[in-house]
């Protein structure tokens with residue numbers, strides 16, 4: 001089943017503290033952004049990519065797309081103040097197709113096999129996300145004090161891509177806009193419609209490059225994959 005993918009790439013990278021868009025940092029001499037886009041460029045099921053980008057990065061991103069022969073990008077849209085607004089700007093430009101994926105450009109280690117499993121599930125359920133069972137014990141904390149330990153057996157660390165029937169995601173975004181709800185992922189907007197969201201088990205190495213330590217993990221993941 002063919003799909004389109006929205007890639008939010010307009011963050012400020014505050015937690016990375018790189019002093020520039022963290023997606024322009026390089027792994028093995030290639031920008032993080034390109035590592036991510038290449039996965040979709042090389043996926044025969046991917047019909048097109050829409051990137052949400054800081055207008056100040058448009059020119060540099062276009063130069064990189066040309067340099068690395070990324071030809072499936074159908075549009076760059078301006079990012080918004082929140083990740084959700086960036087994605088909505090892109091979603092509004094989608095005019096055809098049935099399945100849409102949203103994938104953080106800061107997650108360069110997604111694999112085609114995982115994407116295809118996600119698509120198959122989303123085709124059946126209308127909404128599917130990828131994640132891994134939580135490894136750490138999670139607790140609710142208020143003012144430096146633990147108020148609750150959350151039972152771990154039902155907890156998952158959710159990642160991206162997240163896949164949806166386009167009409168469902170649009171309905172979810174319209175409701176969120178109307179009610180001024182801002183979530184930390186797209187699934188939470190669809191859940192608010194009361195629509196079930198399936199989860200597919202992914203890999204622990206599908207990390208989001210968020211803080212400087214993640215760059216060390218990224219180097220190790222790349223090394224491990226080059227050995228295969």
Ligand SMILES: Nc1ccn([C@@H]2O[C@H](COP(=O)(O)OP(=O)(O)OP(=O)(O)O)[C@@H](O)[C@H]2O)c(=O)n1
Nearest residue numbers: 008009010011012013014015081082083105106
């Ligand atoms: N207003 C925003 C915020 C985030 N993103 C994108 O959403 C993805 C996940 O966001 P995150 O990892 O939090 O990136 P930043 O927001 O840049 O990080 P920080 O919160 O540390 O500033 C990234 O690819 C980021 O570029 C976006 O397009 N628009």
Ligand SMILES: C[C@](O)(CO)[C@H](O)COP(=O)(O)O
Nearest residue numbers: 083104158159160184185208
């Ligand atoms: C969507 C996400 O990657 C799922 O784990 C995560 O919620 C994004 O959070 P961020 O703070 O916007 O990076």
